[in-house]
Amino acid sequence: MKLTKLFKDFFQNEKTAGIILILCTLVSLTLTNCGMESYAHFWHSPLSGQTIEYWINDGLMTIFFLLIGLELEREIYLGELSNIKDAMLPIFGAIGGMLVPAALFLVFNFGLETQSGAGIPMATDIAFALAILALLGNRVPTALKIFLTALAVIDDLGAILVIAFFYTKTIAFTNLFISLGIFGILLIFNRLKIRNLFPYLIGGIAMWYFMLHSGVHATITGVLLAFAIPFGNGDEKSTSYILQHFLHKPVSFIILPLFALANTAILLSSDIGAVLTEHYSIGIALGLIVGKPLGIFLLTYLAAACGFCKLPEDLTWKSIFGVGLLGGIGFTMSIFITLLAFDDQTIISNAKFIILLSSLVAALAGFIFLKFILTKEIVETDE
Secondary structure, X not given: OOOOHXXXXXXXXXXXXXXXXXXXXXXXXXXXXXXXXXXXXXXXXXXXXXXXXXXXXXXXXXXXXXXXXXHHHHHHHOOOOOOHHHHHHHHHHHHXXXXXXXXXXXXXXXXXXXXXXXXXXXXXXXXXXXXXHHOOHHHOOHHHHHHHHHXXXXXXXXXXXXXXXXXXXXXXHHHHHHHHHHHHHHHHHHHOOOOOHHHHHHHHHHHHHHHHOOOOOOOHHHHHHHHHOOOOOOOOOOHHHHHHHHHHHHHHHHHHHHHHHHHOOOOOOOOHHHHHOOXXXXXXXXXXXXXXXXXXXXXXXXXXXXXXXXXXXXXXXXXXXXXXXXXXXOHHHHHHHHHHHOOOHHHHHHHHHHHHHHHHHHHHHHHHHHHHHHHHHHHHHHO
């Protein structure tokens, strides 16, 4: 199976980005818990009426969502999602990987004030997951890389929809309709084959402004803008390709590291045992570590058994389960949803810690499991 240049660039960038995110997280946790109070306070410093953390989460992360939208668009037109039969395997995997973790979370939190956190364990961090997979080297089949990428992109789309429908508290309809009206104008520009990026970017900023004041989370603008930008035939001269290629490095090496630094300035509780036994902690941990691999594996297996899709020839069900374990790396999107789900700062900090701990367990479990089964498969093939 031949990989496109853009996919290769994407995969390599995500590998490096994942390693940088790990380093940023370690630095942030260390500084926060070593008496550097000024470090944590810095992210809450005022800037144009809001905090620095706010502008990162509501402003810069919109660009991250724009990149996710462009990647999803490419997958739909040219990638794993372009053929419905091939797309069904990661689609079912993503659905299972969202529903089962959310259900496990609600088992422990339904009826409590923390039940709003059901969306937290639904998300997979594409940068971390691909970084761990890349550490396994050439033993990883191309089909497995593509499956995880498609799964994570669909997962991100699911998280975006969850944010839009379940984490929007009050809506200012006038601002929402103005934002959607601008989106409609950009779609007309697309139909008129206007390829210059300038009007789309100006329109995107206006969309973001009105969406920000509508009550719907402003980062949704990034995904909408992605689908308004002309895709054409998807070659290196297309507007979509040019923007996607340009955004990879700023998002991977500036925006996501800033997000990690700002949102992992967590002062760890002195009573870790109490934090671990909180209902929301159990729900997040079980959702990510158990719910993700279970949901991804079960729904893909059942879908294949029912004839809705088929397993690629160079993949095994063991490797699908291994990818499911990596799906439990929540980090970016899980932390993002945590900020929307809870208002209590203590719960937010504790939930972030549990996300980091659970993601670490999922990463180690996925890496060890895949290393063992992929090495074994290589040996059996040589024999």
